[in-house]
Amino acid sequence: MTERSVRRHAAPELAPDATLPDLIERAAAQFPERGIAIFDGRGRRSERRTYREIADAARRSAGRWAALGLEPGERVLIALPTSWSFLDAWLGAMLRGALPVAVAPGAAMGAAQAHLDKIEALTERLGARFVLARDSFRADAAADGTRRSAEVALRADELEGTAPAQFAAPTPAPDDIAFLQLTSGSTGVPRGVMIPHRAALHNSLANDRAIGVPHGAPTSAWADSMVSWLPLHHDMGLIGCLFLSLYAGHDLWLFQPSTFLARPRLWLEHLGHHGRAFAPAPNFGYQLCLERLDAQADLEGLDLSSWSDAMTGAEMVRPETVAGFCERFGPHGFRPEAFRPCYGLAEGTLAVTFDLRGRGLRTRPLPAGATATLGSEGFGLSEVACVGEPIDDTTVEIVGPGGRRLDDSAIGEVWVRGPSVFAGYWNDPEATAEGLEDGWLRTGDLGFLAGGELYLTGRTKDVLILRGHNLMPHEIEWQAEAVTGGGGAQRSGAFSIARGADGEEAVLVVEAVDRDPETLATMAAEIRSRVGRTLSITLADVAFVRRGRIPKTTSGKVQRRQLRHQYLAGTLDILPLGRAGER
Amino acid sequence: MIEGLSEAQTAGLEVIAAIAERPVDELERRHEMVADLGIDSPKALRLLLDLEDRLDIEISDEAAARMDTVGDVLDQLAGVG
Numbered sequence: 001m002t003e004r005s006v007r008r009h010a011a012p013e014l015a016p017d018a019t020l021p022d023l024i025e026r027a028a029a030q031f032p033e034r035g036i037a038i039f040d041g042r043g044r045r046s047e048r049r050t051y052r053e054i055a056d057a058a059r060r061s062a063g064r065w066a067a068l069g070l071e072p073g074e075r076v077l078i079a080l081p082t083s084w085s086f087l088d089a090w091l092g093a094m095l096r097g098a099l100p101v102a103v104a105p106g107a108a109m110g111a112a113q114a115h116l117d118k119i120e121a122l123t124e125r126l127g128a129r130f131v132l133a134r135d136s137f138r139a140d141a142a143a144d145g146t147r148r149s150a151e152v153a154l155r156a157d158e159l160e161g162t163a164p165a166q167f168a169a170p171t172p173a174p175d176d177i178a179f180l181q182l183t184s185g186s187t188g189v190p191r192g193v194m195i196p197h198r199a200a201l202h203n204s205l206a207n208d209r210a211i212g213v214p215h216g217a218p219t220s221a222w223a224d225s226m227v228s229w230l231p232l233h234h235d236m237g238l239i240g241c242l243f244l245s246l247y248a249g250h251d252l253w254l255f256q257p258s259t260f261l262a263r264p265r266l267w268l269e270h271l272g273h274h275g276r277a278f279a280p281a282p283n284f285g286y287q288l289c290l291e292r293l294d295a296q297a298d299l300e301g302l303d304l305s306s307w308s309d310a311m312t313g314a315e316m317v318r319p320e321t322v323a324g325f326c327e328r329f330g331p332h333g334f335r336p337e338a339f340r341p342c343y344g345l346a347e348g349t350l351a352v353t354f355d356l357r358g359r360g361l362r363t364r365p366l367p368a369g370a371t372a373t374l375g376s377e378g379f380g381l382s383e384v385a386c387v388g389e390p391i392d393d394t395t396v397e398i399v400g401p402g403g404r405r406l407d408d409s410a411i412g413e414v415w416v417r418g419p420s421v422f423a424g425y426w427n428d429p430e431a432t433a434e435g436l437e438d439g440w441l442r443t444g445d446l447g448f449l450a451g452g453e454l455y456l457t458g459r460t461k462d463v464l465i466l467r468g469h470n471l472m473p474h475e476i477e478w479q480a481e482a483v484t485g486g487g488g489a490q491r492s493g494a495f496s497i498a499r500g501a502d503g504e505e506a507v508l509v510v511e512a513v514d515r516d517p518e519t520l521a522t523m524a525a526e527i528r529s530r531v532g533r534t535l536s537i538t539l540a541d542v543a544f545v546r547r548g549r550i551p552k553t554t555s556g557k558v559q560r561r562q563l564r565h566q567y568l569a570g571t572l573d574i575l576p577l578g579r580a581g582e583r
Numbered sequence: 584m585i586e587g588l589s590e591a592q593t594a595g596l597e598v599i600a601a602i603a604e605r606p607v608d609e610l611e612r613r614h615e616m617v618a619d620l621g622i623d624s625p626k627a628l629r630l631l632l633d634l635e636d637r638l639d640i641e642i643s644d645e646a647a648a649r650m651d652t653v654g655d656v657l658d659q660l661a662g663v664g
Contacts, residue, residue: 041644042632261625262632513604546621547604 014205014247019172019197021095023204023246028055031249036242038082043259043266047084051246054087061092063164068154072097072170074129075180075192075426077122077149079137081105082232082254085156087242089132090232094179097170101126101180101192102233104553105134113144120146121189126180126426130154174198180426181235183346192426193346202419203349204243206391210351211278211309211340214358220248223308224275227253229260229267229285236314239350240280261556264289265298272303272333280311280342284556287321290328305333309358313342313351315557316456316474317385320482322361336360343387343456347441349420353396353454355388362386364455367409367448384448384455394418398449399442411448411457416441446472462560464496464506466537471506473560479534480510480527480542493550495564497540505540509563509572512544517578520544524577543567544575584608585657591638591664592657598633599653602626612654620653630656638663 012030014022027034028051035050049057070076076093078100080086086102093100103122106115120141123131131137132154141150172178178200180192212218226245230237232254245252253270260267268289271277293299312322326336337360344351355362363383390396397405398412406412421441424432435442446463447456458472465471476494491511496504508527512520524542531539549572551559566572588596600607603620616622622630631647634640634656640663650656 041628042635258625258628262629548621548623548626 014201017174018201019174019176020178020200021169021172023201023243024051024055024058024091024095027051027246027249034249034251036087036245036252036254038084038087038254039256039259041256041259043255043263046253049084051249054091057084057088058091058095060164061088061159062095062169063092063167064159064162065089065093065096065098066167067162067165068130068159070096070098070129074098075101075126077101077103077119077126077128077131077133078233079103079105079119079131079133080156082237082256083156085160086232089156089159090179095169096167097172098129099177099179101128101182102238103182103190104231104233106137116141116144116146116149118189120149122182123149123152125189126192128152132156132159172197174201175423177423181238181346181349182233191428191431194423194426195349196423199349199420199422200239200243201247202393203239203351203391204247206394206420207240207244207351207354208248210342210354210356210388210391211311213356214337215308218248219244219250219278222276223248223250223278225251225253225277227255227267227270227274227277227279229255229257230280231257234314235344235346235350236280236282240311260285261288264292265302268293268302268304268329271307272305276306276308278307278309278311280313282314282556283312283316283318283321286310286312286325287318288556290321290324293328299328299332302329302332304329305335307334307338309340310334310338311340311342313344313387316458317341317361317387318474318478319361319363319383319385320478322385326360341385341387343445343454345443345445347422347435347443348416348418349422351391351420352394352414352416352443353388353390355386357388364450366457367411384457387447387454387456389453390416390418391420394420396449396454397440398447403437406448408449408451411446414443414445414447414454414456416443462495464494465504466496466506471535471537475535476506476508476531476537476539477558479531480508483523483526483530491550491552491558493558493560493563495560495567497564497568506537507541507543507564507567508539509543509545509550509567511547511550512575513547515546515575517576519578520575521578543572544577545572546575549573585610585612585653588657589661589664591660594637595634595656595660596653598630598637599656602630602633610653612652612657614653616651616653634660 032052033050035048037046037048039046076098078090090100131149131152135155138150138153175196175198177194178197179195181195182190183193208218208220226241228241232238271279322339337358339360340355342351342354363385366384395417397415399415400406400412417440446458447454462473473494477492480492494508496506527542528539551562553559596607600610603622614620631642635642646659
């Protein structure tokens with residue numbers, strides 16, 4: 001049988017009680033020639049392995065973990081960049097029956113204090129048996145006095161140099177926990193989201209089907225490849241790329257996130273080189289392509305006509321970004337219908353809703369009277385992106401104060417029920433009780449339903465409450481970016497600070513290219529005026545910093561809470577303003 | 584203004600200036616990549632890739648790790664061309 005015919009006749013369905021080990025064995029048996037290629041840091045060379053080789057390596061790694069004394073159920077932190085070491089160790093720990101926990105690897109050079117603190121806190125919170133990290137981690141942690149993580153630190157070469165031991169492979173039940181995903185908690189230490197085997201498989205299957213709806217068949221029937229730069233410690237990378245590829249049996253091309261940030265064009269080039277391909281990214285990724293590829297020379301030779309689906313999720317979908325991307329890359333074969341907005345979160349394993357119509361980004365006006373602070377002016381703010389319909393077997397409801405189910409077009413908290421919903425936070429019954437109510441996942445996200453589809457308006461935890469009015473930070477940020485960057489070239493972050501007895505006031509921090517104090521002062525005045533005009537609020541402060549100074553996650557999301565913390569602590573390097581400013 | 588540069592070094596300086604978003608003649612040898620020019624790790628990789636492409640050279644990770652100042656980069660490019 002040729003490879004092609006295997007793919008055209010969809011692989012056998014997984015048994016209803018299948019688990020992640022079954023997914024790996026099935027990929028090895030059904031798609032032995034397909035596989036994953038991982039690029040080096042420069043994005044020039046890649047090392048490819050087939051799913052059969054990946055399964056073999058994962059089994060060997062499981063034996064190594066067993067030899068090191070790792071027992072089923074124990075937690076292993078894996079703080080490595082996208083690499084074969086990461087994949088072998090993660091899959092191996094899972095096959096051993098332990099719970100792998102992927103975490104951002106930290107900077108290559110010089111361990112940042114925040115990274116050491118985070119790993120130490122996680123080691124403590126999860127009672128991690130091992131921390132598999134970069135070569136320098138143990139020494140850095142020991143020097144820093146972060147003792148617990150230093151004691152359990154392990155290097156990839158130590159793991160890989162261990163002779164595999166024989167062990168009785170566990171046979172997990174679908175409801176057993178397979179791994180933990182990390183999600184940022186209110187206290188700063190991430191929480192471990194418990195994902196059962198059942199949820200991991202359900203979400204992978206549902207994604208395969210959802211992406212395929214406009215094409216008339218699941219991706220497993222037609223896709224050749226997926227090209228991604230999303231880190232594997234991010235749910236969109238782990239579930240949305242790795243698991244989906246293992247299930248659907250296409251090739252997966254993985255870039256380091258840092259390579260994409262340095263050379264976004266590489267991602268686009270490869271999307272044109274590997275047959276019928278698809279790729280997900282947060283809004284920020286598409287925006288980065290827009291910002292960095294603007295000259296004719298940057299665009300020359302790009303052919304995006306084989307890019308079937310461009311999923312956009314994991315942060316607010318911004319209509320201007322989508323429109324700008326279509327305009328810029330349309331002449332290079334990109335089809336606007338390829339944009340597939342989706343919505344998900346770690347507690348939902350990954351995807352919750354997915355655009356199933358395949359007609360590109362659709363928006364609706366914000367429901368009348370939704371927030372009094374929103375004026376009709378300002379494109380993008382009054383238009384809310386549709387993020388699609390619930391995935392298979394999943395229900396989404398909009399809930400108001402007191403648990404009241406709201407009607408269509410009323411804004412409330414998004415609640416989710418279905419097989420992909422998580423099993424609680426590791427060793428945190430209080431947070432679990434807050435996040436899970438009678439099997440419903442309370443997402444903390446705000447939105448409304450219309451015509452059976454979800455429209456996301458923001459996140460409750462970031463909400464600014466200004467004189468009794470709720471405002472989402474991105475509403476302010478988008479206005480500011482419209483002033484400074486001609487369509488949002490510069491990133492910004494908005495948050496609120498306490499204002500005595502009066503409640504909160506809004507602060508905006510903007511990354512600026514120009515550092516001339518007079519130019520900045522003029523820009524500040526323009527932003528204040530625009531925000532005042534469109535949102536009816538007065539900004540307490542508009543502060544400019546140099547590009548790259550606003551803290552962001554590895555996937556590029558602005559970390560507003562950290563930004564706020566730096567602002568209040570006076571550790572933000574704020575650029576001086578000229579006389580036109582009021583600072 | 585840095586004087587007496589080879590062709591490769593001049594090109595290297597232009598690459599740094601473009602990424603730091605500063606005019607070439609404002610750059611000095613003692614300028615530190617991160618502290619003075621805001622070239623954080625994503626930008627540092629961009630710098631590396633741009634230097635390699637523009638000058639058709641390969642810079643090892645070890646050499647790249649030692650490029651802390653503008654002067655370090657210029658020294659690295661001293662034998663090129």
